[in-house]
Amino acid sequence: MEQASNQAWRLLGVPRAGGVLVISDHASNRVPDGIDLGIDPFCMTQHVAIDIGVAGVASRMVESGGADAAWLAHVSRLVCDVNREEDAPGAVPETSDGILIPGNALDAKGRDNRLALYHRPYHTALAETLAGHEPGLILSLHSFTPALSARPEEARPWHIGVLYNEDDRAPRLALPWLGQIDGLCVGDQKPYSGRQLNYTMNRHAEARGRLYLGVEVRQDLIGDATGQAEWAERLSALCAYLLEQTR
Template sequence: MSAEAWTLLGTPTTGGVLIVSDHASARVPGDIDLGIDPALLSQHMAIDIGVAGIAAILAQTSGVAAFLGGVSRLVCDFNRDADAPGVVPEASDGHVIPGNRLDAAARAGRLARFFDPYHTALARILAANEPALILSLHSFTPRLSSDPEQQRPWHVGVLYNEDTRAAHLALDWLGQEPGLCVGDQQPYSGRLLNATMNRHAEAHGRAYVGLELRQDLIGDAAGQAEWAARISRLLPEVVAGLAKKSQM
């Protein structure tokens, strides 16, 4: 099932897991000219590299579905509040995006075309099939062009805002995986950037966890398969832990 702004893989189930990947696509509709070098659309500023492949693998598992953003974050960043400047970014990682210098009417039209249908569909799916867990799946670049000296050694970061139930379970489990460098609220804090989960999870008391995977680890099929296998082991452990917590 899909629309211009989103794609749904698998079948959502009550008590299952819904993966949400806001930045899964680099697609720019043909009638939108961002005014940038097309090569930038393959970089992290346009897409969370690798997450679509991982989500597609996981959505083949019974009880797991994936809701994926259908356009580049440079067209519309779904993981922002509607009134945030970055929802239609005029710059990203030091690159100016001249095609996003929109007047108020054009900006409103961009949101009506992409942002509103995305969040309306996600809200509808969640209400119809209340999951035991939402996995917010993102990826991050090892090095920002705008801050090349910043060190980002983590293989995976766990993000959350006020609701720490699933995040703490995930941190405990990932911390036992051999050789993993796990970041707690890295490479940025979920308390600062968590718009989609704030809206669809925290506001409704739904358990969720955000995972940020380092893009150089999941840029090819082998890396995506490796991380999909790891996450497929993680998810039932977190769901079981949540069920145990609810019985206490």
């Protein structure tokens, strides 16, 4: 199913003009050869390193036809977070949820090299893909941890959060659609606000007038194959609804 890849990204399926493209900026926990983050390997299995479950959901959406293609980051967010501005500290994070990352204490040249290897190729190739196959809808797919280690007192009861910045065309439709599902706890700009953490969509969707929906699914709901299949089906149905309502 993988159509193309490089060190910064993977493309599953075949993008189609007018179709659905899933974008997952934090789909991988891969640390390339030659990079030593200097942290406990266990951390690489946790939310600080990867959006748990999103690669499985995205691949199932493509396999089932619920999405035409999925654009997935091919490097851990701890190596380079492509959903941050280049000059943001979090683009090459020195700490995440209270965990120090000594391998990212780089000088200016080392930091720029990291960005040149991963951040810039990711966005350059994504821009080319979008321009060549203008999607009808982009689904920006993330997952979130039920509790941050640094702020355990903050409850995160939502099953899914809908995130957006200025363009709320898709969220206005998605929120009531999700709200009709029995037992589903839906967050509007929860657990994060898309007005603060929305770099990839700001650059490739909002700046270009492309319709998109940002979602965060709670990671414990998509941590296994059963949950991934369930949410792939649900999000595929939501994408179909959004396309129908906005054409």
